[in-house]
Amino acid sequence: GAGVSQSPRYKVAKRGQDVALRCDPISGHVSLFWYQQALGQGPEFLTYFQNEAQLDKSGLPSDRFFAERPEGSVSTLKIQRTQQEDSAVYLCASSLGPFSYNEQFFGPGTRLTVL
């Protein structure tokens, strides 16, 4: 596609529910990042994939957060037993390569609200 797409754009969950957020990166992009942006804050790194390999998950806030990219393209971020503090915009970004000079292209984000 022309850019990074994410679905759903908005998700409302009751506390304790599981949610799955999808990211379709730009075709051919090797690197894929997930970020979490709380209200009034900048995006914060969650996890990184190089193709299908999850090389860095140091930013995942708890073991309730799980991400996968099984075929090296589409990625899913899953949050189990959602809590109110999980409410945020979840951004996906992809880039051609893993280096600092490789521009990261961001999707529009999924706004998650946990009631």
Next chain:
Amino acid sequence: DQQVKQNSPSLSVQEGRISILNCDYTNSMFDYFLWYKKYPAEGPTFLISISSIKDKNEDGRFTVFLNKSAKHLSLHIVPSQPGDSAVYFCAASVDSGAGSYQLTFGKGTKLSVIP
């Protein structure tokens, strides 16, 4: 600890004048600095970047200055246009040691250009 700081939450500038957005950082290992622009309900879009080995990079109306000794960078927009009104994020990257260069963002500065 916030490694990238944008101390001005908002800035208002008259159309045609210069906009100066500032950013400070604490991690001397950052090797690449970027500015992203964000409109409501959209993901951040890349604006301009600078390598840590340079002190200036210019692209049209946008110039980024880096002062490594002060750990400070700034974005100059000349002349400012109403379409520049958005939230601007300063970001920095460093090798995570896990094969990725994830971005560390500031909290953003909301720029309003008044016609």
